[in-house]
Amino acid sequence: MGDWISIVLLIGVGLILIYLELIFVPGTTVLGVVGLILSGIGIYIAYEKHGATTGSMVLAGTALISIIALVYSFRQKSWSRFSLKTENKSKFNEGYSLGLSIEMRGTAISDLKPIGKAEFGDKTYEVASHGEHIGAGSEVKISKIAGNKIIVDLITN
Template identity: 45%
Template sequence: MDWLILFSLIVFGALLVLMEVIFVPGTTVVGALGLIFTGMGIYYAFLNFSANVAYTVTTLTILLNIGFLVYGFKSGVWDRFALKQTIINRTFDDRLVGLEIGQKGKTISDFKPFGKIEIEDKIYEAKSEGGFISSGTLVTISKIANNKIIIKP
């Protein structure tokens, strides 16, 4: 019965470590539980068997866990979770197409310093260069930078 308990603790712990590496990498909860169970198996071996048997069980358990880790890394599991592409597009890149410095528009909301502006029947969000601008004011685009419109009265 002692061997069955020892074998169950160590195998269950090692299987949890293997599951951590292959099925749920990065969570560390399953792997930590696996290490706890294997540690309990080693502790159980030291309590119920001679020192030579306990050290042999410890060595075999460590080799088993390292073998599972090596297998998990060599099997290419981590490649499924690695980002292999880079995103080169940006959001709203063409939103400001057709706008030029010096173009006129009318504010449709108060600027404190951000607000809405209407230019050629299109509504844009812009920033005031000087602070507060009330709604209905005629304004001019003074700068277009970093996908932002800067206006002045």
């Protein structure tokens, strides 16, 4: 009787760990591997203690229970509770360069090597030079705006 309790517990806990792996922690991780090992040990004990016929029946029963549980969970759509249903359609920095125009003048707040920060009006923007170094505090003007990328030139007096 003690053998059957250990067999059922090993296989049951193993299957539960495998299903937890599938539902909560997708991928091949420790939880699924431990569940597979526990189920395998339970089946091995059934073969070892009760013979090939009983071991084969335990193996077939374990496989059948696994298949039934997976089919049932897919049919009941129980997995959809854990799936992401929303879609992010927003854009990062949308309207970032609104209010800026070509030839607009500003001040480099940080060194542009070739990327840094510059202030136009009362707002600070990330800008890029054409590859040259522009020191902090230098006067710059916008030479190109492409989407959210702002290209500046050094103003030389």
